[in-house]
Amino acid sequence: MKSLKKAGLIKTQPRMLILDIFEAQEKKHLSTNDIYMALQRNKTPLSLGTIYRVVNQFEKSGLIQSHHFSPDNAVYELCAADNHDHMIDIRTGKIVEFHDEIIEKRQKEIAEEYGLDLVDHKFILYGYFN
Ligand SMILES: [Zn+2]
Known part of the structure; x- marks a missing residue:
């Protein structure tokens, strides 16, 4: 598991839940809506507001990176060592x-x-x- 601590983030329930979704890797590139749906499926729902906030913190701390493959939708993935x-x-x-x-x-x-x-x-x- 990627360390929240290493990214300079304190462990909180929402951060751990969202990091779990990224690490489950059913899909590597996730929109905030994908995260929302996955949390619903896991019976650990979070509000979209919370998801936006955590995703923002993850991006700022270098844990994930965003891609704008289409103009209307950003997707996020864990920062990997390989440059793909x-x-x-x-x-x-x-x-x-x-x-x-x-x-x-x-x-x-x-x-x-x-x-x-x-x-x-x-x-x-x-x-x-x-
Ligand atoms: Zn990728």
């Missing part, structure tokens, strides 16, 4: 992760060429899966 990128099916919303050494390397090289001190990157492919 995403493919999105724009019809179904299906998300597939991939990792490519050449892309990683080229991004670093390009940033260097332009004198950019690289701290983060987003590389997303949009299309339709067959």
Whole structure:
């Protein structure tokens, strides 16, 4: 289990419940609504307000990161050590992760060429899966 303490957060019931949902990994990329529904299914419901607040705290402390794959919906996932990128099916919303050494390397090289001190990157492919 990822440590709340390591992220500088005190253990509270809502934080532990929400972290459990992320770690259950039925789905890796969760919207606040997904979290809400999962908590309902687990019979440990929390209000959307509480979920927003905790997700915000998790993001600020570096426990999770947000993605805006579509303009109207943010999804969140646990920050992983591996640097992966995403493919999105724009019809179904299906998300597939991939990792490519050449892309990683080229991004670093390009940033260097332009004198950019690289701290983060987003590389997303949009299309339709067959
Ligand atoms: Zn991901």
